Amino acid sequence: MAKYAFRAAEEKWQKAWEEADAFRAELSGDRPKYYVLEMFPYPSGKIHIGHVRNYAMGDVIARFKRARGHDVLHPMGFDAFGMPAENAAMQTGKHPGEWTYSNMDVMRDQLKRIGFSFDWSRDLATCDVDYYGQQQRLFLEFLEKGFIDRQEAQVNWDPVDMTVLANEQVIDGKGWRSGAPVERRTLNQWFFKIVERADDLLAALDDGRLDGWPAHVKEMQRNWIGKSKGLQMSFPLNGDGLPNSWLEIYTTRPDTLYGASFLGVSPDHPLAKHFAKSDPDLEKFIQECQAAGTSEEAIEKAEKKGYRLPVTGKHPFDDRELPVFVANFILSTYGTGAIFACPAHDQRDLDFARKYDLSVIPVVLPTGTDEEGYDVADEAYVGPGTMINSGFMDGMKAEEALPAAIARIEEMGWGKGTTNYRLRNWGISRQRYWGCPIPVIHCEKCDIVPVPADQLPVELPKVPAEAFKEPGNPLDKDYAKDWRETTCPKCGGAARRETDTMDTFVDSSWYFARFASQPGDKPVDAKEASRWLPVDQYIGGIEHAILHLLYARYFARNMKDCGYLDTDEPFARLFTQGMVTHATYKDAEGNWRTPEEVEVKGSKAFLIDGGSEIAIGPIEKMSKSKKNVVSPEEMADTYGADAIRFFVLSDSPPERDVEWTTAGAEGAWRFANRVYDLVAGFPGAAKGAPASCPADLPGDLVERRRAVHGAIASITEDIEEFRFNKAIARLYELLGHLKGLSVSDDANKFVTAEALSALTCMVAPFMPHLAEECWETLGGDGLCCNADWPKAEESLLATDTQTLMVQVQGKKRGELTIAKDAPNADIEAAALAMPDVQRFTEGKNVRKVIVVPGRIVNIVVG
């Protein structure tokens, strides 16, 4: 039996595709367009098997849509700026650029080896000056349009590394690398005003614009935006030496204002800071709050703590003076950083009130409760009910009281109803080298001056690799002095370039548009981009459900307002794929071992070197630390690119995790060989067959055609619906049906050619090299990747007879095959006449017979 020589096939057909320029995206004008995009990788140095699964899905869709008559855009590039390159520079002494570009070369080769149908002519890296120069142009246009703002913001400062840290680089209040306690510093930073667009970003989640997105991703975005409606109002303050005579608070429960028992401010609220200047104990309290505040789970357990300020605030509706506390549970970043507290109807406020012995006044009476004797114990009541103890609101339902309270406060001029978002404006300044320089110049006379468009791009200056061995941003040091020191475009005086670079999320917020159109003098050509966009199918990991996808949606809106795009939603359909997992192995000493070191026999595992038994750990996401990583390259060497592509899609639904197993990869490899072997038995079959189906086909050949066309119909639908695992199951089934093919006469020749061509074409999106090999053997025209998708003949999908399950009392008792157009009465009679049925109906009264044509017959006896 001939073996599929995958390595030779891969080389041969990859070369053929390249020579034919088969995957160049071009708009013919008369075919529908299809843009399929997978989230581009960070050039860490190696393609991970998870990438292979992600891109295999995209490739199936791309090849399928091409065969179905679409003009397909399927690009690939690299998200190439970012910290790992600087870390590598620190460790290896290689410049971040050198490291990044050589990694990309390696990864591009690895991707090509797997045979993805990418249009490499559109390849881009975000660290190419061609790319980030255009990003600077976008920045300047956004600035001009007022989409960008400059504000003071706090950053995590590592005093040893002299650098700013991202939140996730701060571990227990210390820098992840230096271990030094992190300081909070206030810097002037650039912000994209995403909150301005919060309403539309939210609206699109529900108005049908994102129907093609998974519900859970939309839900995550909804929560992240966190819209709430409420009241922003001021309480007049009473006390000595106040910086401000009002305290502004935000609440979503103005209906409970009569239940107020104190006011609270966050530890870094200006009022708290003001009093801390003259009160060392308060200063100490604030510092304690800030030290404990940030760590994750500590928050949940943190006890409510407060510090009383020597001030009171006047209640708006009665004469009470409310005490004011600095409280550790109030967030400075939400609302105004200050609240009024209603302990009866808010758990946090209640905990606090019990601790500091403050009054608890119930104002919402739960429906069906008697006011007499109603009291709040340890649990705040947050449900609906009727207002009590609430002056003008008494007797109203809580939901009526809410607008009434807002109206009253507005009348009084003490505040107004507002909408509030949890979403913050997007700070994009990074005090880093390896990113897109922010194109502005700081002039002592003229302040901030945007770099004039004709002076773009602001190219990242070359600095020697040793610059990364020292703490701090090289752009701030002598290495970059000539670059940094410049002249003011406005007044011509000495000026200084901004040394901050952009958050790398900016880079990935518009790459999908640049793939569609890459002119040299502007970010995108509006006309060209609009022909490809939106992305019809976007595929990537769930880890990007919030930030990347939200930023890209935001960017599309900005770009639309600048005239670059004609859509505000860049991704019409989104699919989030599951990870590739693998079993873990731990030896007697507790060290993780790699799959290559282990031999699995049944349910036990043994070390290959030494043979001692080894513990099989849980199946987990592949990671270096657990040593359960398999290399796509090695797997491709062993089983071939086709088999690994096939396997990562075959075993689980694409949204779910799939476990990599050697046995599974071998199964895919076996499938490839069976297909190859089958086709090898009929060389030239496609050429020697009649062009159309001979008349009066014998019954067995009709049955064979039915099987083939049934498979075509279901596989087509499965791919369309992203059910790759089912499509693959149907391919196995089809292969199983294709036994005993023959070319003995014209009828057989036709049926065999039809069956093998269909099989080949449907295998092609999954195993493209094998498909080309088979296509060539069969004598198909041109390349298989350009062949049309097979079409299912409706007439063969329908049969004249139907097989019905026959039940008695809902239990299966037999099967009945009968003409499809048989009237219900005939079906009923035939079913009742069946011996297997009569055994159960004998001596009983048939009360009812339910006939569902095409499905079942159910006989009810009584």
Added chain:
RNA sequence: GCGGGCGUGGUGGAAUUGGUAGACACACGAGACUUAAAAUCUCGAGGCCUUUGGCCGUGCGGGUUCGAGUCCCGCCGCCCGCACCA
């Protein structure tokens, strides 16, 4: 705590959305080929029983229905996201 999802053989998973539960694959068993093994091919397989037949069976308990893996109610368990958001 809030929100979302899931629970089917030894395993991954199918089931036209209320109509033959377990497709397809992996692992397993038997057989063929072979001096032998591997590879390959063929066949078998949810459990139980008194085995030409029958009963039970989709986390557990109830319900609706001629009929429930699917719908409803109540539990149990697991996963994911958000989390002091006023």
